[in-house]
C-alpha cells in the first residue's frame with residue numbers, strides 16, 4: 905500500500921480525491937495501534953464523540969488531550985479525523 909500524501913490536503917482543490925479517501929484503522933491490531941498516534945506522538949488515544957481523546961496528553965499540563973487529527977507514524981502525515989474509520 906502506498907499512502908504518500910506529502911502535499912497539503914487543502915492546497916487548491918486538486919487533491920479532493922485524497923481528502924476524501926477514508927482510512928480504516930483496526931485498533932485490535934498492535935501494528936496499527938503503534939502506527940496511528942495522537943499529534944503528540946502517543947498511542948494512548950481513544951475514540952470519543954467524533955474525535956480522539958489522548959490519555960497521555962491529558963496527563964501533561966499544557967497539552968490538549970482532544971484531537972481532531974491523528975499522526976501516521978509511518979509517513980509523518982497528519983490525517984483528519986473525518987477521514988478515519990475505526991474497525
Ligand SMILES: [Zn+2]
Nearest residue numbers: 942946958961
Ligand atoms: Zn497524546
